[in-house]
Structure formats: C-alpha cells, structure tokens
Amino acid sequence: MKTAAVIGSGVAGLATAIRLALQHFEVTVFEANSTFGGKxxxxxxxxxxxxxxxxxxxxPHLVDDLFYAAGRFPTDYFRYQILEIITKYHFADGTELHAYHDPHKFQEEVERTLGIPKKKVKWFLKRSAQLYNATSSTFLHKSLHKFSTYFSPDILKTLAAVPRLGLRKTMHQTNARDFEDPRFVQLLDRFATYNGSDPYQAPATLNIIPHLEHNIGAFYPENGIISIAKSLHKLAVELGVKFRFNEKAEEITLAENRKKVTGLRTAQATYQFDAVVSNMDVVPTYRKLLPTLKAPEKTLRQPRSSSALIFYWGINRTFPDLHLHNIFFSQDYKKEFEHIFKHKTISQDPTIYVNITSKFTKSDAPENAENWFVMVNVPHNEGQDWDKLIAETRQHVLQKLSRHLKTDLQNHLACEKTWDPRGIELETGSVGGALYGSSSNNAMAAFLRHPNFKRKVKGLYFCGGSVHPGGGIPLCLLSAKIVSNLVKNDYR
Ligand code: FAD
Known part of the structure; x- marks a missing residue:
C-alpha cells in the first residue's frame, strides 16, 4: 500500500487526506496544533x-462531494440551509439594503433603496454567471501549471471569454463604469475582499465572485462553520486516516538527488512516505521544511492578502434588526483600501462586518443574548504597533456601531476576546497572518500562485489557501481535488 503524509489539517488538508485515503493510500496527517481545522x-x-x-x-456541494466520493450521504454528517437574506448592508449615509437570495426580491430591493433599475442588476448577475461558467473549469478545477489543462476542450470556452474578463481593468473601474450609484459600486467592490484583495487594484475578473454568493447562494451549516471541519475529520478517521496532533513537521526529506520525496521529519521521529502534501503556507514550506531546494522566489514574494482584526463580543441583549451577516460600510472605500494595502494600517472609519450565529443556533449565546464576531479587514503583519491599532480601532468600531444601532454598545459587552494578524500567524503558520495567501491585486496573480505540485520532485504536492487556486473554503477544497487528481495520475 502506498503511503502519504499531509502536513496541516486545515480544510484543504482534511479534504486531501480523505481523497488520498479513497485512492487507497495509507494517510497520516501531521498537525502542529492540538486539534484540526487550522483557521x-x-x-x-x-x-x-x-x-x-x-x-x-x-x-457547499464541494463538501458534499467528499461524502459522495466515500459512498456516504452528506446529511448523515453535515447539514446546512440556504440563507434567504444573504447580508444586511448598512451604508454610511444611513441607507439599509437586504441582499435577498431570491433574484427578483434582490432586484426589487436594489431598485427600491438605490433606484437602480432591476434589469441592470439582473444583467450584472447574469454576466457574472457567464464569466464564471466560462472560466472556472480552467482556472479553478485544474492545475494551471500542466500542459494538459491547455489542451482540454474547456480552454476554448475560457479563451472566448477572455475579452470579457476585464483583465486590463480593475474591479472598481468596471463596477463604476457599469453603475452610477456609488453605494452599489461599493457593494460590488467588496467582493474583492473575499480573497483578501483590493478592488482598486484587483482585475475585474474577480467580478465572478458575486455569482457564487447571489446565483448559487450563501449557506449556514447547522451548528456553525466548525461543523465542516468536524464532519470532514470524522469521515477521514472512518476512512482510516491517522492524525498526529501536536507534531509539527520540521523537514520534508528528499532523496539524495533531490528528485523524489522520501518522507518527513518531526521532533519525535523521521517517517518514510511515498508522497507528501503540504497544507501549510507555501512560504514556510520552502523556507523551513525544504531548505536545500531552490525556492521559487518570485512566487514566494507575491504581495500577501489582507488579514483581519476580530473582536469576539458576547452581547447581553438581542438586536432583532440584524441578521447572520451584516456589513456597516465606510464612507470612503478607496481611502480604506489605501490604508490597508499602501500605508499598511487601519483607517479610522473601517468597514465593519458583524456575524451572529446565534440568530440560527440559539445555543451559541445565553437566552436574550447574541454572539458577535466583529471583523475589520487589516493589512498582514509587518511589525505594526498592533496593540495601539487594536485599541484605536476598537473605539472606532464601538462608536460607529453604537451610532448605527442607536444604542451605547459598550454597555452591552458581557465578555470579549480579540484575534489579530499576529495571533493568526502564530496559530495557523500563515505568513503575516494573511487570510488567503497572496492577494489577487494584479492580472497575473492567478498564474503566480504556487502550483499544486513540485516539478522535478516526485511525490511533493501542495494544497490550501496559499497555493493554486487560492484561499477561502471553496478554493481550498478545490485544491485538494486537484492534488488528488495529480496523485492519481502520478501513481496509476
Ligand atoms: P489553514 O487553515 O491555513 O491550516 C493550515 C494548518 O497547517 C494549520 O492547522 C497549522 O497549524 C498547520 N501547520 C502549519 N505548519 C505546520 C507544520 N510545520 N507541521 C504541521 N502542521 C502545520 N474563507 C471563507 O471561505 N469564508 C469566510 O468567511 C472566511 N473568513 C475568514 C475569516 C478569518 C478570520 C480567517 C482567519 C479566515 C477566513 N477565511 C474565510 C479563509 C479560510 O478560513 C481559509 O482560506 C481556509 O480555512 C484555509 O485553509 P487551509 O487548508 O489553507 O489551511
């Protein structure tokens, strides 16, 4: 039986372990932390x-796929529901907008609140779907670094779509060209943050992201997002995957000619494996685990994605007007992104995201109370004075939310905890605490992400948010699928 090691048990590591176990590999997952899940x-x-x-x-079908591949019913492990209201938006001028999943209701809401004709919104979402459908099979489902990708029938569809992808324009430029209302432009520009990018630099190609949320839908997993990791871990264990927690990989060992992986070394032991998949950030994979291998410097030096500052607040009352996902926009979006990506700091008026899972899972908060996950986008860690930035931002966030909600929020904080880029880096090994590896702030970003394999080193693979096709749960799951297809090809 062939053997494989997966370094890291983030969502991509879990999915890769499952897929390799299904290919009859004996799989061991090495995880530096005491539990699975990573971020x-x-x-x-x-x-x-x-x-x-x-x-x-x-x-969510990308999670379901793993259970179907294992001959299981997903609902025996993991349940979720579609959100009727995806997000409630609060604009700086006081306008409130509910982003309904139902396309007709959404179009009517945008027309009613912002005065944008329904047909324009419909046209935008239709174009987003067309571009996604023309490009996803090439850009998301396959390795961009294999010749076979460019000789598949899908490539014709992708090439035909290239002129419409807006590679030479930024997301903001096309959104501002297509819509006059700056509030709707802000709403659409925000999708750049879904992979930690800046809409004023990222190519208009990222306008395919609204298709995923609006046309396919946003979902809530029963008992929270953690149930994704829990259900995948359960399935992996059932398939015989072994987990070695609190065991950090310290080196990926190579044959003398460095053309083949031989296994890995931890503080506890040295292990032999036929294949090794790194689910940790690709930068420390090279710098720490593969010191004798020539590193792809251009790839590793790509600008990092944004990070996050999160205040976890226990709130001792309820806010019936809020939903699961709530956005409180800044007045000046351009300035906010300049602060993040140019000045590497946090603006005094950041856009605030509030997520409240107790709206769905009542047990997530005591009775008549709510669990608030309050997040602002921030730069990755480069040694900023985070304690000062956090204290200032906390005040700005409290003031802004109190103003919007017409209540002094400070009086309702029952308990709190903070997570910042330093902590994200420390606990997940992600360089600078970047949430999504490198940013997509230039048209070539997709091609500059690290491939899912190492050319000239047999048995070495990469999955997770820092490599192709990128960060975020869906793309991480797709990276696992790409790796498993590569392995299938290499070991058949
Ligand atoms: P990671 O989660 O990065 O895990 C890597 C694992 O490798 C860790 O467990 C780490 O301990 C382990 N590791 C590192 N080094 C070693 C070593 N040497 N030996 C052994 N183990 C090691 N995505 C979305 O889709 N939707 C969102 O709403 C969203 N919001 C986010 C909000 C925050 C605050 C954060 C932090 C991320 C968010 N993301 C979101 C991004 C998403 O969480 C990530 O893209 C995804 O979870 C990354 O998974 P991964 O498989 O790349 O591994």
Missing part, C-alpha cells in the same frame, strides 16, 4: 460559542 476552529467563553475564523459558506 477553521471554534472557542467558547462565558456561555457564548464563536467560530474563530471563516463565517461565510458558499459552494
């Missing part, structure tokens, strides 16, 4: 439960 973990304090990292769940 996708949870914690509780004083009767409030919080998902610590991701909160928005799209493309």
């Amino acid at each position: 996708m973990t949870e914690f509780s304090m004083e009767g409030y439960r919080f998902d610590k990292g991701p909160s928005l769940f799209t493309m």
